[in-house]
Amino acid sequence: MAASVRYLLKPWTPSLCFVRWSRYNPYYLDPDPSKDAVPESELSPEQKELQELKTVRPIKAALSSDTSSPFNDPLMSKFINMMMEDGNKILARGIMTQTLETIKRRQVEKYHKSPAAKREEVECNPYAIFHQALENCKPIIGLASVQKGGKFYQVPVPLTDNRRRFLAMKWLITECRDNKHRRTHMYEKLSQELLAAFANEGNVVKRKQDLHKMAEANRAYAHYRWW
């Protein structure tokens, strides 16, 4: 009874807060949240042009998840957003932190167990492992469904960088959600998959290889593309 009454006394905060709208006029430039400024002499002519453009053109508002700290990693942010469900960013970030910790623990254990000669090969930085694992999961060629003469053919097609990154992350997340024992936590399974992908093994890399094999099998239809 007292708790319900006390609830009425807390200060009013708006339940909705404004969020940066994602659709901007293409005239607007992307923000750069990093603090370190490269000195003028080290910039290439294109980068100098970009700097000059930034003084003239309007810039989009920064997302609340983009910080100027050195720990801000856009790839990591994208992965966390993809893992997030129902807007529960706290849970997604927690899972990611636990994953990185598990990876670090495993690698440090491996480091100490290995002989002195092999110690330098063991990668202990979980961020480096994450980046390399994602690179190993990215497909190079994809398949597109093209209609020709009433039938649909799977045509090998080059993919854009964004599409490749998206596919790698999607495969990783679906693999970790579906193919696990019901009692293993997400972070455990994710860490296992990331370490396997880092070593070019595991189900995600196998899925990428299967896609490549399908593309290779259908290479005769490559001319059905018109773009």
Add this chain to the structure above:
Amino acid sequence: MSGSAIQDKVARLLSKQYGKPAMKAAKPLALKNEVANRKLKKGEATCVTEMSLLMACWKQNDFNNALCSKEVSTFYTCVEKAQIKAKGQQGTQGRLLPKEANTLLKRFPNLASEI
């Protein structure tokens, strides 16, 4: 052919005075305030040679990407160049693009009736 001559001819085609009318006006005989979207040239598949080289390399090395890194990088450069070329080609022929024409017609339409 001037405007009034066209109107007269159309009136004669539609009239029932001289037997059966030559045509039936199913849709209003006036230009729409938009242009059809079409591409004159039919494109062709880009980077097919690089792709076939890459696939040959894969076949030899059992789909190991580490050994095929050179073919992979050539394929990527080819794809980038093709994308830039495709973007640059769009508006440079001297004609107005259908999209641009539609935007202009929306802003300055042909008025069908006076309101």
